[in-house]
Amino acid sequence: MNLIAITREIPEEQRMFKAQGLNNCILFKYPNFDDRDDDGGGDPMAEDEDMEGGERPVETGIYVPHNARAPEAGGLAIYLRGRNSAALLEEQFGLKHGPQENGIIGDLKMLSMIDDVPSLDAFLLKTCFEAEKVNIDARHWLISNEEDHQLRRLIRARIEPIVRKALSGSQGSAGSVERFLEAIWNPNLEEAGLFVSAFGIERSEADTIFSAWKGTTFYEYQLRRIAPRARTILTWLKSRECIPVDIRMHKPYETQLLMHIERVGKLLETTLLDIRTILSDYETAFSSFMNGQPEPFRDYLRSIRSRYWLLGYCVSALTSVAHLDARCMKNTPSRKLYFEGMQKLLRQFDVALDRRREQKGSL
Numbered sequence: 001m002n003l004i005a006i007t008r009e010i011p012e013e014q015r016m017f018k019a020q021g022l023n024n025c026i027l028f029k030y031p032n033f034d035d036r037d038d039d040g041g042g043d044p045m046a047e048d049e050d051m052e053g054g055e056r057p058v059e060t061g062i063y064v065p066h067n068a069r070a071p072e073a074g075g076l077a078i079y080l081r082g083r084n085s086a087a088l089l090e091e092q093f094g095l096k097h098g099p100q101e102n103g104i105i106g107d108l109k110m111l112s113m114i115d116d117v118p119s120l121d122a123f124l125l126k127t128c129f130e131a132e133k134v135n136i137d138a139r140h141w142l143i144s145n146e147e148d149h150q151l152r153r154l155i156r157a158r159i160e161p162i163v164r165k166a167l168s169g170s171q172g173s174a175g176s177v178e179r180f181l182e183a184i185w186n187p188n189l190e191e192a193g194l195f196v197s198a199f200g201i202e203r204s205e206a207d208t209i210f211s212a213w214k215g216t217t218f219y220e221y222q223l224r225r226i227a228p229r230a231r232t233i234l235t236w237l238k239s240r241e242c243i244p245v246d247i248r249m250h251k252p253y254e255t256q257l258l259m260h261i262e263r264v265g266k267l268l269e270t271t272l273l274d275i276r277t278i279l280s281d282y283e284t285a286f287s288s289f290m291n292g293q294p295e296p297f298r299d300y301l302r303s304i305r306s307r308y309w310l311l312g313y314c315v316s317a318l319t320s321v322a323h324l325d326a327r328c329m330k331n332t333p334s335r336k337l338y339f340e341g342m343q344k345l346l347r348q349f350d351v352a353l354d355r356r357r358e359q360k361g362s363l
Helices: 020-024 085-093 104-115 122-131 145-167 174-182 190-197 203-237 247-290 295-302 304-329 339-353
Strands: 026-031 058-065 075-079
Touching (some): 020 085, 026 304, 085 104, 122 203, 190 203, 247 295, 247 339
Antiparallel strands (some): 058 075
8 A cells, every 4th residue: 555656645634644754655464374384284264263463364564665755765664563563663653652642643543453454455444444433535545436336235235135034033124124234334333233143243243243244245356356367377377388488598497497387376276275265165154044054154254354364365465466467468468478577477476475474575
């Protein structure tokens, strides 16, 4: 989220952060799987309890360029949940926990809200801020009103059958259904707590459940746009078509290149498999609920947060891969690359898909 570009045309007093230095930064998300599944024995969809205050597959960072006019020239990174983050935030921007002073404490609150979303998609950030009743100049959200309304309609259409089914045995009126659907966007409504408690889930979890539910539906929509290109890339990586046209001139490095291609292909396959597993589990739970068996759907809701975060990571990674591929192939419709171009693209794919903590040079 390039705040340097986004806030350029926004007056200082209307920018997201009161500390103007933050408005000259770039926010980013990075993977944080660490070593949990390096040996194939970890479960990326661990129970939600394990995520509370601890590990998440995605973390948030702030890139602080030395020169906001040339961010590519270098800078430093602050990791919001890093051990020294509080000291660095105070040192760089004057932010510190404590009594509110000149609105600065609001900046920490907003950073925390951004940190609670798996990706920096404008729609998810916008709905998060709206749910918290934090007003931000709409120019910060790079999303049109038309797309925003379309996404809200899609999410409503996805969730409405479940709400109607849940209320079918309680003589719920059309007004009741509308109130429950309104709770999707306002988890503080009593109906939100009533809905989750009907599944044996604490009412205090309503905000977390509804945010993850909305986010899952959003990522489903996003996936429709990028999945075809992701499949094209995977097919290409598994074929001879991806072998550089000048491979004979780089014969000593051919084996190394083929191993790199295989590695990236496996990373892409793993990402697609995780997405299929999460969405398949959701569809199975949904179908069971609609057929009068609520238990699978209840269990899915109880673990939805960890699935939501993993899905957010996977879809964001695929989006990055799709953008990198589109940029590389813009003037190469044949998908025939030279050795150096192929090496560069593989390195970029690697950074986007690798689940280890942020790699050097990824910025």
